[in-house]
Amino acid sequence: MNAFSRLLTGAALGMxxxxxxxxxxxxxxxxxxxxxxxxxxxxxxxPAESFEFAGSDVSRNVYQxxxxxDPLDLDAGYQPDIAExxxxxxxxxxxxxxxxxGLTFHSxxxxxxxxxQFSLRRAIILNKTPAFILTQFGFTPENIEQTIVADGDTLxxxxxxxxxxxxxxxxxxxxxxxxxxxxxxxxxxKDGDLGNEWLKTNTAGSGAYSLVSWKPNExxxxxxxxxxxxxxxxxxRVVVRHVQESASQRLLLERGxxxxxxxxxxxxxxGASSVDGVKxxxxxxxxxxxxxxxxxxxxxxxxxxxxAFKYLIxxxxxxxxxxxxxxxxxxxxxxxxxLGASDEAPFNFDIEKAKSLLDEAGVSGLEIxxxxxxxxxxxxxxxxxxxxxxxxxxxMNITVGTAKQILARYRSRELDVYLGAWGPDYPDPQTxxxxxxxxxxxxxxxxxTGLLAWRNSWDTDGLTEKTNAAVVENDTVKRADMYKTIxxxxxxxxxxxxxFQQIEQSAMRDNVTDFSTGQAITSASYWQVTK
Amino acid sequence: MALAERPTGGRRSAPLIHxxxxxxxxLGTIAITMLGLLFVTFIIGRVMPIxxxxxxxxxxxxxxxxxxxxxxxxxxxxxxxxxxxxLWDVLHGDFGNSLLNARPxxxxxxxVFPATLELATLGVLIGIFLGxxxxxxxxVKRGSWIDQIARVVALVxxxxxxxxxxxxxxxxxxxxxxxxxxxxxxxxxxEDVVPTRTGLILLDSAIVQDWDVFRNALTHxxxxxxxxxxxxxxxxxxxxxxxxxxxxxxxxxxxxRVKGLSERQVIWRHAFKNIRVQLITVIALSYANLLEGSxxxxxxxxxxxxxxxxxxxxxxxxxxxxxxxxxxxGLIFICLNIFSDxxxxxxxxxxx
Numbered sequence: 046m047n048a049f050s051r052l053l054t055g056a057a058l059g060m061x062x063x064x065x066x067x068x069x070x071x072x073x074x075x076x077x078x079x080x081x082x083x084x085x086x087x088x089x090x091x092p093a094e095s096f097e098f099a100g101s102d103v104s105r106n107v108y109q110x111x112x113x114x115d116p117l118d119l120d121a122g123y124q125p126d127i128a129e130x131x132x133x134x135x136x137x138x139x140x141x142x143x144x145x146x147g148l149t150f151h152s153x154x155x156x157x158x159x160x161x162q163f164s165l166r167r168a169i170i171l172n173k174t175p176a177f178i179l180t181q182f183g184f185t186p187e188n189i190e191q192t193i194v195a196d197g198d199t200l201x202x203x204x205x206x207x208x209x210x211x212x213x214x215x216x217x218x219x220x221x222x223x224x225x226x227x228x229x230x231x232x233x234x235k236d237g238d239l240g241n242e243w244l245k246t247n248t249a250g251s252g253a254y255s256l257v258s259w260k261p262n263e264x265x266x267x268x269x270x271x272x273x274x275x276x277x278x279x280x281x282r283v284v285v286r287h288v289q290e291s292a293s294q295r296l297l298l299e300r301g302x303x304x305x306x307x308x309x310x311x312x313x314x315x316g317a318s319s320v321d322g323v324k325x326x327x328x329x330x331x332x333x334x335x336x337x338x339x340x341x342x343x344x345x346x347x348x349x350x351x352x353a354f355k356y357l358i359x360x361x362x363x364x365x366x367x368x369x370x371x372x373x374x375x376x377x378x379x380x381x382x383x384l385g386a387s388d389e390a391p392f393n394f395d396i397e398k399a400k401s402l403l404d405e406a407g408v409s410g411l412e413i414x415x416x417x418x419x420x421x422x423x424x425x426x427x428x429x430x431x432x433x434x435x436x437x438x439x440x441m442n443i444t445v446g447t448a449k450q451i452l453a454r455y456r457s458r459e460l461d462v463y464l465g466a467w468g469p470d471y472p473d474p475q476t477x478x479x480x481x482x483x484x485x486x487x488x489x490x491x492x493x494t495g496l497l498a499w500r501n502s503w504d505t506d507g508l509t510e511k512t513n514a515a516v517v518e519n520d521t522v523k524r525a526d527m528y529k530t531i532x533x534x535x536x537x538x539x540x541x542x543x544x545f546q547q548i549e550q551s552a553m554r555d556n557v558t559d560f561s562t563g564q565a566i567t568s569a570s571y572w573q574v575t576k
Numbered sequence: 577m578a579l580a581e582r583p584t585g586g587r588r589s590a591p592l593i594h595x596x597x598x599x600x601x602x603l604g605t606i607a608i609t610m611l612g613l614l615f616v617t618f619i620i621g622r623v624m625p626i627x628x629x630x631x632x633x634x635x636x637x638x639x640x641x642x643x644x645x646x647x648x649x650x651x652x653x654x655x656x657x658x659x660x661x662x663l664w665d666v667l668h669g670d671f672g673n674s675l676l677n678a679r680p681x682x683x684x685x686x687x688v689f690p691a692t693l694e695l696a697t698l699g700v701l702i703g704i705f706l707g708x709x710x711x712x713x714x715x716v717k718r719g720s721w722i723d724q725i726a727r728v729v730a731l732v733x734x735x736x737x738x739x740x741x742x743x744x745x746x747x748x749x750x751x752x753x754x755x756x757x758x759x760x761x762x763x764x765x766x767e768d769v770v771p772t773r774t775g776l777i778l779l780d781s782a783i784v785q786d787w788d789v790f791r792n793a794l795t796h797x798x799x800x801x802x803x804x805x806x807x808x809x810x811x812x813x814x815x816x817x818x819x820x821x822x823x824x825x826x827x828x829x830x831x832x833r834v835k836g837l838s839e840r841q842v843i844w845r846h847a848f849k850n851i852r853v854q855l856i857t858v859i860a861l862s863y864a865n866l867l868e869g870s871x872x873x874x875x876x877x878x879x880x881x882x883x884x885x886x887x888x889x890x891x892x893x894x895x896x897x898x899x900x901x902x903x904x905x906g907l908i909f910i911c912l913n914i915f916s917d918x919x920x921x922x923x924x925x926x927x928x
Contacts, residue, residue, distance in 0.1 A: 296758060452630060494639045
C-alpha cells in the first residue's frame with residue numbers, strides 16, 4: 046500500500062467511524078489480553094535459535110533467564126531472575142550464580158543449576174544464528190565442560206578473558222539465555238539434536254506463560270503460569286493474532302475486539318488517537334536508520350566529505366513528514382535507553398556548511414551510487430537526500446533492490462553509499478560498538494562481512510582499541526562514559542551518518558495498563574499487564 | 577468355438593482398452609504438466625533476486641555461517657542437480673520443510689488450504705446463484721433496466737480495486753453496523769473450540785453440532801466470501817448474458833416459440849440447456865482463480881489462506897513453501913479441468 050492509498054484509507058476510516066458509531070462495542074474478557082501484531086517473522090520458538098522480534102516476544106514470556114529486565118523498571122538494568130545472586134571471581138573471568146530455590150518448570154520439574162548448565166551448553170553446541178552472543182566470551186563445544194559448570198545450587202561460567210560483568214550479564218538477558226527444562230527437552234531429542242526440532246514448535250520453560258499454540262502467520266496463544274514466582278499473571282490468557290494490515294488492526298481495536306494494536310501506520314495512529322477509549326503509547330526501539338560512505342572511494346574518504354554528508358540530511362524535515370511518529374532524530378550508534386547512550390545531536394541540515402566543507406576538500410562534479418532496499422521509508426529518505434546532494438553539486442543515483450541484491454554488494458564493499466537500518470542483537474552497548482566502531486583488520490582478505498565498519502572499509506581511526514577497552518571495563522559508570530567518548534569521536538570522524546531511532550507506537554484500549562514492548566533493550570512482556 | 581468367440585471378446589475389450597488408454601493419457605498429461613510447472617517454478621525461484629540463505633542467517637551473519645547454510649541447503653550444487661533432488665523428494669511425498677518455520681510444507685498447506693477452500697467455495701456459490709440468473713435475465717430483457725443494472729454490477733466488479741472494496745466493506749458492515757465479524761476466521765473466544773477434522777470451520781462445527789461456533793464462523797466468512805462472490809458474479813453474469821444472447825437469436829429458439837412453448841420453457845429448457853457446457857468452463861475458471869487464494873482479500877481479512885501463504889513465502893525466499901503451494905495450485909487447475917471434462921461428457925453427448 047503506498048502512502049497515498051494509506052492516506053485515503055485512513056481518512057475514509059476516520060471519517061466513517063467519526064460520523065457513525067451505532068453498533069454495540071465488543072470487549073475482550075477482563076482476564077484475557079488480545080494483541081494484533083505482525084508475527085509472520087516467527088521461524089522458531091527454540092530460545093537457542095530464535096532471533097526475530099515476534100519470536101523473542103514469546104520467549105520473553107515463556108522462558109526465565111539467569112538475569113532479566115523488570116518491565117516496570119527497564120532503566121534499572123538486569124535484575125536477578127533464576128539467579129538469586131552472583132559473585133565475580135577476583136580475576137574477573139568467572140561468575141558464580143546462586144540458583145533461586147523453589148522454581149518449577151511448566152512441566153512441574155524443578156528448575157536446577159543442571160538445567161541452566163544444559164541450556165547454555167546446548168545453545169553453544171547447536172551453534173544457531175544467535176550463538177555468537179555467548180560464544181564471543183570464548184565458549185566452544187570443546188571447552189563447555191570446563192567453562193559452564195553446575196555444582197549443587199550454583200552455576201559457574203568462566204570466560205576466556207575478564208570481560209565487564211555488565212557485558213556478560215546483559216548478554217544473558219537475551220533470548221538465547223532462556224533456560225529450558227532439560228528433562229522434557231531430552232525426552233524429545235531426535236538424532237542428538239538436543240530437542241531442537243521439538244522446541245521449534247513447543248516450549249519447555251518456567252516463565253510467566255506457557256505456550257498453548259503457535260499457528261504460523263495466524264496466532265500465538267499463551268496461558269498463564271499460576272506458579273510463576275513473581276505471582277500468577279493477571280492476564281490468564283494472551284492471544285497474539287497476526288493481522289497484517291494496519292487499517293484492519295485499527296478497526297479491530299476501535300471495535301474493542303482486541304486490546305492492543307502494534308502495527309498502526311502514522312495515519313491510523315493519528316486517527317485512532319482521537320477515538321474515545323483508545324490511547325497511544327510510544328516506546329523507543331533499537332532500530333537505527335543510517336547512511337554510510339565507502340572509504341575505498343577516493344572522494345568519500347576525505348574527512349571533510351564525511352562531515353559534509355552529516356549536514357546534508359534534512360533530519361527535522363523527514364522526522365516531521367513521512368517519518369512522523371515512527372522515528373526520532375538520533376545521531377549516535379547506541380540507541381537511547383542503552384547503557385552509554387548519548388542524546389548529543391550536533392548536526393542539522395545546513396547546505397552552506399556542507400558546501401564549504403566540500404570546497405575545502407576540493408570536491409566538485411561528484412557522481413555516486415546509493416544502494417537502498419525496497420522499503421518505502423528508506424526510498425523516501427534516499428530521495429530527500431538526493432535532492433539535498435543535488436543542491437551542492439553531487440549527483441546521487443539511487444539503486445533500489447531486494448535484500449539479496451543490495452546486501453550482497455554492501456557486504457562485498459562495492460557500494461559507494463549504503464542507506465539502511467541496523468538493530469542491536471543484544472542489550473549491551475558492545476552489540477553496536479562492536480560493529481560500527483570495531484574493525485581489527487580492514488583488509489579485503491579479512492572478509493569480516495558481519496562488521497559494518499569493515500563493509501565500509503573504515504579502519505575506525507583508533508576506535509577499535511577503545512571499544513576493546515570498554516568491553517572489559519568493570520566499573521559500569523566508567524564503562525558508560527567510555528562509550529559516550531567513543532560515540533563523540535565516532536560522530537565527528539566516522540563515515541556513518543546516523544539519522545534516526547525508531548519509535549514503536551502501540552495503540553491500546555485505555556483500560557490496558559503497564560504494557561511494555563521492552564523498549565530498545567528487550568522484548569514485549571505481558572505478565573505485569575492489567576486491565 | 578474359439579474362433580467364434582474371439583470377435584465377441586474383442587468387441588468387449590475394445591471400450592476397456594480405450595478407457596485404459598484414456599486414463600493413461602490423462603495421467604501422462606497430468607505428470608508432464610506437473611513436471612513442467614515444478615521445473616519452471618523451481619528455476620524462477622532460483623534465479624529470482626531473493627536470498628534464502630540471508631532469510632535464514634540474517635543480515636549480520638559472518639561469511640562462514642552464510643557459506644555453511646548455503647551448502648546445507650544444497651545451493652552450491654548445479655541447478656539441475658538441485659532440481660532432481662527436489663523432484664525425488666516430491667515423488668516420495670516430501671515437499672521438504674519450510675526454510676523459515678522448519679515445519680513440513682505439507683503440514684502448512686494442509687492448514688492453510690482448507691481456509692481458502694472454504695472461502696472460495698462460498699464465494700463461487702454466491703457468484704453462481706446470483707450471477708447466472710442475473711445474466712440470463714439481462715439477456716432475455718436486453719436493454720431493459722435490469723440489463724443496465726447487470727452491466728453496472730459487472731463493470732463495478734471488474735474495475736473496483738478489491739483492496740479498497742474489502743476495507744470499505746469491513747468498515748461499514750463490521751466497523752459501523754457491526755453486522756459481521758471482523759478480520760480472522762473466528763472470534764478469539766471460539767478458536768480451538770471445535771476439533772479440526774476437515775479444516776473447514778463451518779463443516780467442522782456442523783459435524784459436532786456446535787452452532788455457536790458455526791454462526792460465528794459464518795459472520796466472519798460472509799463478508800470476504802460476498803466480496804469474492806461479487807467478483808465471480810461480475811464475470812459469470814457477463815458471460816452468461818453473452819452466451820444466452822447467442823442462443824436466443826438461434827433459429828431453434830424461434831422454432832420453439834413458434835411451436836407455442838412458454839417463454840420459461842424456451843429460456844430454461846432450450847436456450848439455457850445449450851449454454852451449460854460453456855458455463856461450466858466459466859465457473860471452473862472462476863473457482864480455480866478463487867482457489868489460488870486471493871492475496872489481497874486474505875490480507876485485509878486476516879484470512880490464513882494459501883494465497884497469503886505463498887506470497888509471504890515468496891517474499892521471505894522460502895522456496896520449499898512456494899514450490900509446495902505451486903504444486904497444490906497446479907493440481908487444483910488440473911483437477912478442475914478433468915472435472916469440467918467429465919461434466920462436458922455428461923451434459924453434451926457429442927463430446928463422448
